[in-house]
Amino acid sequence: MNEAQIHGWATWLEIFLAGVTCLALLSITAPYGRHQRSGWGPTLPNRVGWLLMEMPAVVLFGWIFLQGEHRFEIVPLVFLALWEIHYIHRSLIFPFRLRTSGKRMALCIAALAIAFNTLNAYVNARWISHFGRYEIDWLLDPRFLVGVAVFLLGFGINLKADRMLLALRKPGETDYKIPRGWLYDYVTCPNYLGEIIEWLGFALATWSLAGLAFALYTAANIGPRAFANRRWYRERFPDYPPQRKALIPYLL
Numbered sequence: 001m002n003e004a005q006i007h008g009w010a011t012w013l014e015i016f017l018a019g020v021t022c023l024a025l026l027s028i029t030a031p032y033g034r035h036q037r038s039g040w041g042p043t044l045p046n047r048v049g050w051l052l053m054e055m056p057a058v059v060l061f062g063w064i065f066l067q068g069e070h071r072f073e074i075v076p077l078v079f080l081a082l083w084e085i086h087y088i089h090r091s092l093i094f095p096f097r098l099r100t101s102g103k104r105m106a107l108c109i110a111a112l113a114i115a116f117n118t119l120n121a122y123v124n125a126r127w128i129s130h131f132g133r134y135e136i137d138w139l140l141d142p143r144f145l146v147g148v149a150v151f152l153l154g155f156g157i158n159l160k161a162d163r164m165l166l167a168l169r170k171p172g173e174t175d176y177k178i179p180r181g182w183l184y185d186y187v188t189c190p191n192y193l194g195e196i197i198e199w200l201g202f203a204l205a206t207w208s209l210a211g212l213a214f215a216l217y218t219a220a221n222i223g224p225r226a227f228a229n230r231r232w233y234r235e236r237f238p239d240y241p242p243q244r245k246a247l248i249p250y251l252l
C-alpha cells in the first residue's frame, strides 16, 4: 500500500469515527466541564488537559505540513494560516482565559482527544501540503472565497460566544449562570455552532474529503453535547428560557 492509499484510509477512518462518536455521545456525555463526574479514572487539571489535547493540532499539524511537496505554495499556506489561527488560540490562549480554578478533566478524555487530533493533523495537513493540488487560481474560486468567508464567520461566532461565557464568572467564581443576549437568545451553544460553521467553511475552501471528515467529526462530537448542555441547564435552572434551541436557531 502506498502513502496516498494510507492517507485515503485514514480519511475514511476519521469519517467512520465521526459516526461512532456521534452514536456514543448520544448516550454518554463526555466527562469534562459541566459534565465532569467521578468514575472515569484518573483526572488532570482542566487547563493542562486543554493544553495537552490541542497541542498536536498546532505542532504536529505544522510539522506534517512542512514535510509536504507543496509546503511553500500560496494556497496551502493560506490553509495553514487559517488552521493555526484557530488552534493557536484554542491551545495557547483559550486555556489561560478559563475561570476554572480547581476543575479537573478525565485523563481518558484528554487521551482520546490527543489520539483524534493526531489522526486529524495527519489527514488534513498531509492533504493540504502534499496530496491536494491547489494552483494559484484557486484563490479566486468561489468555493475558496465562500469557504474562507464561512470559516471566518464561524471563527468569529465561536470566539465571541466563548468570551461571553467566560465573562459570566467574576475572578474566583466557578458556578454557572444563564447566558443571555446575542445568539444566546436563540441557542444554548453558539460556541459549538460557530465551531461547526468554521470547519464546514474549511471543508468548502479546501474542497476535500479530508476537510469534510473533520467538519463531520466536529458536528458529531459537539452536536450531541449541545443537547446534553441544554438538558443540563433545564434541570438546573427552572427559569431557563424554554424556547431556546440547543444548536441551530429555530430548528434544533
Ligand SMILES: NC(=O)c1ccc[n+]([C@@H]2O[C@H](COP(=O)([O-])OP(=O)(O)OC[C@H]3O[C@@H](n4cnc5c(N)ncnc54)[C@H](OP(=O)(O)O)[C@@H]3O)[C@@H](O)[C@H]2O)c1
Binding pocket: 032, 033, 034, 046, 098, 099, 100, 103, 158, 162, 165, 166, 168, 169, 174, 175, 176, 177, 178, 179, 191, 192, 195, 217, 218, 221, 222
Ligand atoms: N472541534 C471539536 O470537536 C471541539 C470539541 C470540544 C470543544 N470544542 C470547542 O472548545 C471550546 C470549549 O468547549 P466546552 O465544551 O468546554 O464549552 P462550554 O461547556 O460551553 O464551556 C466553555 C467555557 O465557559 C465556561 N462556561 C460554560 N457555561 C457557563 C455558564 N453557564 N456560566 C459560567 N461559565 C460557563 C466553562 O466553564 P467550565 O469548564 O467550568 O464548565 C468553560 O470554561 C468551544 O469553543 C468548543 O467549540 C471543539
